[in-house]
Amino acid sequence: MxxxxxxxxxxxxxxxxxxxxxxxxxxxxxxxxxxxxxxxxxxxxxxxxxxxxxxxxxxxxxxxxxxxxxxxxxxxxxxxxxxxxxxxxxxxxxxxxxxxxxxxxxxxxxxxxxxxxxxxxxxARVYGLAEWQREAIRTAKIIGNAGCYPTAGILALMPLVRAGLVQRGSIIIDAASGVSGAGRAATAANHFPELYDSFKAYGVAGHRHTPEIEQALSQLSGEEQVVSFTPHLLPMVRGILATCYAALRPGVSADEVDEAFTACYAGEPFIRLLGRNGYPATKAVRGSNFCDIGWHLDPRTGRVVVLSAIDNLVKGAAGQAVQNFNIACGFAEDTALDAIPLYP
Missing domain, CATH: 3.40.50.720 (NAD(P)-binding Rossmann-like Domain)
Structure with a gap:
């Protein structure tokens, strides 16, 4: 090709x-x-x-x-x-x-x-998040590859909103990215002395990935979703860790939450479920097309907290694009993407 x-x-x-x-x-x-x-x-x-x-x-x-x-x-x-x-x-x-x-x-x-x-x-275009739009991607002429933060946030929350387990309007996403997400051009924000040994938020209440996340979660749930999304900059090169909060609907059990994740991602080649009480880490996905997901239930607040980790340059960008390419062209989905993450 x-x-x-x-x-x-x-x-x-x-x-x-x-x-x-x-x-x-x-x-x-x-x-x-x-x-x-x-x-x-x-x-x-x-x-x-x-x-x-x-x-x-x-x-x-x-x-x-x-x-x-x-x-x-x-x-x-x-x-x-x-x-x-x-x-x-x-x-x-x-x-x-x-x-x-x-x-x-x-x-x-x-x-x-x-x-x-x-x-x-x-x-005519198709949103390029393979785990959601795989069948549409197969025949699409134009594929709009999902953004890095949206990939981490949507994959974390998709099982819950698709199954109708969380309350509308309750979703909060805090996500932190390595500085490569800002691109290669030198700016004061990614200048080494400014970045090193620091951690900060940016784009509060107005980041451009917000409507992308809301569009996907609204379509998945069948009702309009408004999301509070705050990105952060980490003093490292690669990786995104997203921490996603949502209020569970009354009566939803821990087993229902577990089943939503296992059913949604059964057979997915690049989703690794760490299960209830799992803790994804950016280093465990570095250089790979994997998304690691773990979730925690907080009975005191009635919330579920979902954690996801991706490499922003691979699953959050180039790797996802090649995954979409493989699907669209009829190749095995993991072709050229089966690399084990780099560690340490």
Missing amino acids: KVSIIGATGYVGAELLRILTAHPQAEIVHITSESHAGEVAAAVYPHLRGCCPLVLEPMAAAADIAADSEVLFVALPHGHAMKLGKAVAHLPLRIIDLGADYRFADPAVYAQWYGLPHEHGDA
Whole structure:
């Protein structure tokens, strides 16, 4: 399968290169970069030496690249994929967008939260969270890869809201991410002296991943869900740990909660259930496409607390994109994604 990566020198693009170079059914034919056009990938990321000899092409060639590809991975900030998707809509290729442009069913929600009118709002798209939308992904032409925080939060809560076990309006998600989630561009927020030995919240009551989480949980539960979501920045490179709180409906038992998780994720290749009283950790999923989930019941408050851990660059981005690619192309879902997590 001829694949190309638009935006191959961000952290997510580099992770796509790492995974796809080992994919037996993927032939990487083009990679692009605005800041490193004309260089080989290994000049930007030395860990790719001997693995990816391709020369980075300018973004201006994207339309021609699309015509020479069967699957296009777009690893660019929001606002770019929709323009490209509209320009190449006539081509028989699949687009997997790792940005936000194709994540929302309602283009008005995208415009409200991202401050841009959607230029390809009429495009048929599927939300790219495999454990939820697997069947739709199989035939989708455009896949809006789920965001990193939403992946951790939705996977943690999906069994409960799908089974109707939690009270509407009671969901709170606190999630903390490694600094790679902010991208490769240097800023004061991810400057080492500012980040080291510190822990802080950001985007309180207004983070752009909030409506993405609400959209999924509303569709899963069949009723509108409003979520309180607060992201935090951790002084580490990779990983997300999400702590999700919800009030259980009256009469819901511990066994019903356990059964909701086991039934929802039976046979899922990348969900590892740690069970009741389990404690996921980011180090246990580092470099892998796994999502580890544990849950705790608090009889004093009537709440359930669900913990999930992912690698934000893999299951939260590039690995999930390749998982969607495998599903859409009919390959084994774990192809090139069966790596054991890196430890320590």
